[in-house]
Amino acid sequence: MCQSFFIKDNRSELLLxxxxxxxxxxxxDExxxxVEAVARDNGDNLYVIDLDALHTMQADMGDGRRTLMLGELLQRLPGDHSYIYLQSARQGGRFFLQQRLVDSNCLAYAEKPIANDVLVDKLFNLFVQKKRGDLVRVAVLGEVAGLDEANLLLRRIELVRHQDPTTLHVRVxxxxxxxxxxxxxxxxxxxxIVRVLKRNIEADPVRETALLQRRPDAALARRALLDGFDAVFDMSDPALLEAQLLNRAGKIRINKDLIGKDRATGLLNKVGLQKKAQDLIRQAAQDGRPLAYGVIDIDKFKTINDTWGHSFGDIVIKRLSLTLASRLGEQDLLSRFGGEEFVLVFWDCSLEEGQRRMDAMRQAFCAIPFEVGRGDIRHFSFSGGVAAYPAHRSENELFLxxxxxxxxxxxxxxxxxCAQESGAWTMATD
Structure with a gap:
């Protein structure tokens, strides 16, 4: 994992x-x-540009060395990446400058002065957010023509067609x-339709239902909203409808993050895990696939906090989250369940394989050096337990x-x- 920065000040402290x-x-410095490094990159990194540096940096524009202007830089930057801009308070007060940055692939901007530890922490959070892109599943009742479903799927929006209004609640x-x-x-x-959907006690409060209108009808729209629809979309123009779906999908992801994800690590929280784990168990039952369910806990975490402080403990948690996340399959789940406790669910995975994968994660985390002081390197560990589906059939049974x-x-x-099956338990350790 690599984050790329373009900044002139505080290099040693930023590196620390x-x-x-x-x-x-x-x-x-050039x-x-x-620009060449950004063009070669696959887009997984972060690119930070200090606007103040442009006043002192030189660029070879083909006619000798001269000071680079912002417009020239924006033209040269690859357009398929997004950038983070650092600027002074004076620059931050100029609306048209912010407009120009935002319109030029700006991922975020921040004003200086900003403490180095705060900057790095915010960059970590941005990196986590870039990795988010949960699939948004859309159920469609009725004929909706002209949508580019392949393009929507590339944007992580899946359309599922359904034709019978009397069985829509079952399909949902x-x-x-x-x-x-x-x-x-x-x-x-x-x-x-919507009244039946929303009276279900298991109805997801975040789920939205929208009416699609072929032509404007204010009376119909008012009645639909009174019946429980959350929005009314115009489907006469497929391109406009696609744009509305993309916009709504982004808001759905944000709402799901606020409810179901841990703010510090970007992982599922307890609420988010419960829903996704239940969905995965349901899918495993339909497909006849096994699951391995793991719970891990950082060893002696209270001692870590008491010895080096809670801010250092937060860093340990975040680095563990990166270690675990980098070793997940596409259909696996990872949750920060609370404090220093994490939960993993491995799709199509036996108990033995789940234990082996968690032990590989344990060894990777143990190998990470943590510099708690100048020249003082420490290593930390975690312990874990594994259970298997279908031996234990519910999310609660698996967790227990x-x-x-x-x-x-x-x-x-x-x-x-440690793992248990048929009354006997096994242990993996160094």
Missing amino acids: HAHKYDFDIVFF VSRF KELQPDLILVSDTEYARTDA RADAMLYEAKQGGRNRI
């Missing part, structure tokens, strides 16, 4: 703070080299979509069994992974 997060910072229960679109034709045929195995690992000396 970035090292705590396992960042690799690359500094550039525009052409920075199975599918658990984030958004439901109902054509005005289907609503006219069965106006109780895995948590019991975590207790065995702690009692057995920590820094190990």
